Amino acid sequence: MLRTFQLSPNGWRSWLLLQRGYNPIMRRTQDWFELARFGLFIHWGPYARAGWEASWPLVGGVSTLPFGQDIPAQTYHANAEGWQPDPAAPEKWIAAAAAAGMRYAVLTTRHHDGYAMWPSQYGDHGVGRTAPGVDIVGAFTDACRRHGLKVGLYYSLPDWHHPAYPPFTDAMRPYVFGEYPEPTPEGLAEYQAYLRSQITELLTNYGRIDIIWFDGAWERSPEMWDADGLESLIRKLQPEILINDRLPGHGDYATPEQFVPPEPPVEPWETCLTMNMSWGFNPSDDHYKSSTVLLHTLCEVASRGGNLLLNIGPQGDGNIPEPQADRLAQIKRWMDRHEEAIIGTTPGLKPWQFPGPTTLKGETLYCHLLMQPVAPVSVRGVPVRHVQNVRVLGQDHPLPFETRIPVLDELNDVDGLGELVIDVPEVMRDPVCTVIVVEFDCDPAGFEPEAS
The missing domain is CATH 3.20.20.80 (Glycosidases)
Structure with a gap:
């Protein structure tokens, strides 16, 4: 070779x-x-x-x-x-x-x-x-x-x-x-x-x-x-x-x-x-x-x-x-x-949206944690109002998360992009790579936000 x-x-x-x-x-x-x-x-x-x-x-x-x-x-x-x-x-x-x-x-x-x-x-x-x-x-x-x-x-x-x-x-x-x-x-x-x-x-x-x-x-x-x-x-x-x-x-x-x-x-x-x-x-x-x-x-x-x-x-x-x-x-x-x-996925988010690799399958986003988190992790620029579930892959228990959206969007009830802040308890982490699953009711990569 x-x-x-x-x-x-x-x-x-x-x-x-x-x-x-x-x-x-x-x-x-x-x-x-x-x-x-x-x-x-x-x-x-x-x-x-x-x-x-x-x-x-x-x-x-x-x-x-x-x-x-x-x-x-x-x-x-x-x-x-x-x-x-x-x-x-x-x-x-x-x-x-x-x-x-x-x-x-x-x-x-x-x-x-x-x-x-x-x-x-x-x-x-x-x-x-x-x-x-x-x-x-x-x-x-x-x-x-x-x-x-x-x-x-x-x-x-x-x-x-x-x-x-x-x-x-x-x-x-x-x-x-x-x-x-x-x-x-x-x-x-x-x-x-x-x-x-x-x-x-x-x-x-x-x-x-x-x-x-x-x-x-x-x-x-x-x-x-x-x-x-x-x-x-x-x-x-x-x-x-x-x-x-x-x-x-x-x-x-x-x-x-x-x-x-x-x-x-x-x-x-x-x-x-x-x-x-x-x-x-x-x-x-x-x-x-x-x-x-x-x-x-x-x-x-x-x-x-x-x-x-x-x-x-x-x-x-x-x-x-x-x-x-x-x-x-x-x-x-x-x-x-x-x-x-991994199998059957397409590329996920842009690099600035998550500090690690992301893959996508339909309306499901997979966030790969290559490093063990020392604080809650953020997923940015996603349609937070369309999140259905957040969990660790292979586990059914949902993960706690918060959403952050621009103040004006909140006041005007705009369906826009925001930030997910997810806590991953140590007991739920994989020693090689934890994968966070975020399930939406829309395509998170192709979502078009409303004008504010």
């Missing part, structure tokens, strides 16, 4: 999207993606067997993955020989994802190292040769459908093993972005055919696929990838599929990586995030974010209208590493009570 450019400021990006034909009213993402809010990313391949980061060690590592390794290319690829990935592993991942409230999952079907996690008829580097009879993509898609999750397939545009790409060798070190050797014209045609063939397999053999998640586009121009042709092929094979924005010039949603953007992208978006600092199973990397930090990130992302694609890197045997499994269990504990404040 790596992305070498940042999202443009919203004004520039809006113009660019319009040039690409983006219509904010007619979006493919609105059927399910924009309300999903939470998904699981899985990076798994032979590298997990050795405890190496995904793909990057074979080119000498990369600065954005500080716990990555530097492994000779031949040694890296030889590690795949004899690896027998357990086809029962995806069931464990997807069961954990469903329990944690996730709505979709994305599996690395082929990372930059070229190892295919399905028995592809194109190319000889993958389970089809090293583990005959195994199909991890098939097991993954089946598990997603059993648990009701949408299916996403990650696919790397580069292949550092393919003879026509050309393959990466130690003589090409150090790896420099933008300077990967180009194929011959014959090699390019062969490689383009290889991409089309593998993508056709993935989008033909496994039923409906909901997302194809590209990566690695920085190494070639859109023309060399034949991005337009790939997009046309994908839409033909899977008309309802979503394509992320890493197929140059195309894409249904933006994918900021490893951070929450200060301003939400203008189009639908999803941020992908690791629990520690590595994508693959890397036992040397113990720099884990706490479950509280991960849940706070989920709340913030949802309040800005985005999705969080949270990564796990299973071990070589397919088991989820204990620190990651523990965080998924802690996320499940919180989501068991608070899922309705």
Whole structure:
């Protein structure tokens, strides 16, 4: 995983999207993606067997993955020989994802190292040769459908093993972005055919696929990838599929990586995030974010209208590493009570109206307290005369609150905006994040006050 450019400021990006034909009213993402809010990313391949980061060690590592390794290319690829990935592993991942409230999952079907996690008829580097009879993509898609999750397939545009790409060798070190050797014209045609063939397999053999998640586009121009042709092929094979924005010039949603953007992208978006600092199973990397930090990130992302694609890197045997499994269990504990404040919501209030993330579902406002309150909390600029109930999510007992409105509005009996002041007793607070539910008889974000 790596992305070498940042999202443009919203004004520039809006113009660019319009040039690409983006219509904010007619979006493919609105059927399910924009309300999903939470998904699981899985990076798994032979590298997990050795405890190496995904793909990057074979080119000498990369600065954005500080716990990555530097492994000779031949040694890296030889590690795949004899690896027998357990086809029962995806069931464990997807069961954990469903329990944690996730709505979709994305599996690395082929990372930059070229190892295919399905028995592809194109190319000889993958389970089809090293583990005959195994199909991890098939097991993954089946598990997603059993648990009701949408299916996403990650696919790397580069292949550092393919003879026509050309393959990466130690003589090409150090790896420099933008300077990967180009194929011959014959090699390019062969490689383009290889991409089309593998993508056709993935989008033909496994039923409906909901997302194809590209990566690695920085190494070639859109023309060399034949991005337009790939997009046309994908839409033909899977008309309802979503394509992320890493197929140059195309894409249904933006994918900021490893951070929450200060301003939400203008189009639908999803941020992908690791629990520690590595994508693959890397036992040397113990720099884990706490479950509280991960849940706070989920709340913030949802309040800005985005999705969080949270990564796990299973071990070589397919088991989820204990620190990651523990965080998924802690996320499940919180989501068991608070899922309705995340899944299926839209962004809530403006930042000045409440000191924390807010989400909205119809006429119900969810206020996320990322910090433990030391005084009553305020919700400002809302139609206070339309409040029906205030409570802590997961508890039925109503919370005491006061309302404050402008004096002239009070004197003139104007139906306007005011302030809610809510007391949250300590005994009712959640140790991770308390969610206050404010139920209105109108849309609190779209309410139009009377003139005073």
